[in-house]
Amino acid sequence: MYRVWNFITGYSILLISGAIIALIWANLDLIAPVAGNSHYWADLYHDFVEFVIWHDAPIGHLHDDGHGHVVRDLTLHYLVNDVLMALFFAIAAKEVWEAVILKNGSLRGKKAATPLVATAGGMFGPIAVYLGLAYFLGSDTYDAVANGWAIPTATDIAFSYLVGRLVFGAGHPAVRFLLLLAIADDAAGLLILAIFYPSGDLAPVWLLLSLFASVGVFVVFNWLPRRLDRGDQVRRRSTWVRQTLSFWPYLLAACASWYGFMMSGLHPALGLLPIVPTIPHADRAFGLFSAAEEHLHDLLNQIEHALKYPVEIILGLFGLMNAGVAFSAMGDATWLVLAGLLIGKPVGIFLFGWVAVVLLRLGLPQGMRMVDLVVIGFVAAIGFTVSLFVASVAFEPGAVQDAAKMGALFSFAAAAVAIVAGQVTRVQKQEL
Template sequence: MKKHINMLREFSVPLISGVAVALLWVNLAPESYYHFDFDKRFGLFSFHFIVNDFFMVLFFGIAAAEITQSCLPGGDLHPLRKAINPLLATVGGVVGPVVVYLALNAIIGDPSLRRGWGIPTATDIALAWLVASLVFGRRHPAISFLLLLAIADDAIGLAIIAIFYPDPTVPVAPQWLVLVVSGMGVAALLRRRNTQSYWPYIILGGGLSWAGLFMAHLHPALALVFIVPFLPHPPRETKHIFEEDPQDLSPLASFEHEWKVMVDLGLFMFGLANAGVQLTTIGDATWLVLAALAIGKTGGIFIMGWLGQRLGYPLPSKVGMKELALVGLIAGVGLTVALFVAGEAFTDSINQGAAKMGALLSVGCAIVALIAGRVMNVRRIEG
């Protein structure tokens, strides 16, 4: 059973299945789908709210755990000099799509679509890992480089939501952010007392952080990003990103190990809640998002990665210009968080649906990357 579950996770079957079910459901019975997704259960929460405001807290909490581990001595982002090139490439992977989106929209001349500039800034972590493994092999250094980019620009995507896409009907209430600071204070106190269970950090610190962001009318999916770095961890990291260390029993490693399976399988719910796009909603926003992801991501990551190397901050070993170009192309698969941001960027169903369709079509970048990897004869490293 464990082997079968790991295979489902490895090939992103839950996420892809959720997207497929949502697309079929909304196109065959749209009214039924929208009632399921948005109607409140027992007068409290809708399925859409439960997934995006509760489940995604864990998704980004896992991402925060990986970034924390990568910053430790021995990690992929330590020392700082080692992190400069991935960080520069991340900047390119965010700025490039924004520039392409806004430039193309200026040509189209549709002011109503300007708000969508934040949608193509994100990368789908799960699908990026899957495609990169098929292109490069499981142990290629390009995969760690790509995953660091994916996690970092997903975090930036959530920050963009918090800062640039507040609910226009509800003004931001920054005074409630004191609860977020209080949650961080609780986590710091627990760390100082050497609390060796992650539960108090998540329940007390995470609960305060979630409430603070929610009351401030900022997206609460970021709640654990402020808490997870306080979880106790070893002084050194011995594994690459998303590699488990069986010897590491720290609260940080235990949190990731015990929740990652649920998060990976729970991506079915995310796909079901967010990928319900009717095929008739293809429009200008579709092509803007798709072009920004395919062209802007690839070009931005390649240019900034190349520039970083020219400035004396090298790429990982065995990552040359063709590998860097493929990393940028794979990063153009913007499914998960791009769908998430599209739901916040546009309030009208037409532009929102068209933008989500662009995020869905960005999966085509994966197909192009697989073909390009073969054509460019990229050397795979499996062990």
């Protein structure tokens, strides 16, 4: 994530705008029906989303062309969800990488222990509620929705941060706790997507392309110049590589890695993850959303800042491509996703947080109360972006996927619940 407030607001406005436009468009048949075609606007929306940019392309959705040949079509939906969203997940991976590897990383040391344990609760709790209620509804329902178990595990870091500031105030230690939890949640979410939601038949040999691309670009353009510059205070070779070649070697490696993921059957939106750790980065972290990040001039931060506005636009397109669900699509998956988020998240975070604080004696940040964990749980229940993404890969297009997406959209209700919970538990807002 970026460390500046205007990115968060930009992210929110564009993403929400895209989602609202999609929702209105997909439900226009209720407002302005067309005589003789009760699904005119909905069909128009789906035709737009699945518009074929390039037939029989080297990348895209695999399908039978009707003549016995399997071809790939590059559709608008594939371009946004599978190609462009790779940049969004690369930014998330950058956060996780810095939090883990850097000396002052937020997920290193005892300070991260309780948030990490609470994160586990924020994932196991929603899974237990989602699958438990699905099982209670009967085997037919369970079989239909079981593959969506990961949808309510997600936490939308940007929206949670916004609501966390509203509830606790920007200076409250609970806000930092929430951000640590959300970053760890992102890391777990990336692993879940990679392991449990392949985009096709697995062909692991193609991952060698991603491996060679990441190792090759690291050795040749990162490790070797630094190795040759040992004893040279001017660092001529490293400087020449950075100034002359800039990000181009990493862009080419990223394209190769993405293609390897696509051909391997893993979701290609995760294809840039192996490249992120290979890019030269700063040797310290200033903290989540710290304005000091703007003054770091390592290549990794330069790339991140250059992607700021493109990723905002991509997220707006993502909302437009994925949130077009008819209100009539609400079903069992809708309520299961909501229950997983609104019940499983706060209960899981509180219970695991209690274990960390009381049984493991890991402690809470100074100024936080145990009851604040419940409020944090409600704030973290805003799944939105990643929940929408997981819903789109967990189910085939159809009624169940649409119902699950509606649950992800309705998770915004967690913001109102969190505000009320903050009032009930008498949270004392602390501003900077």
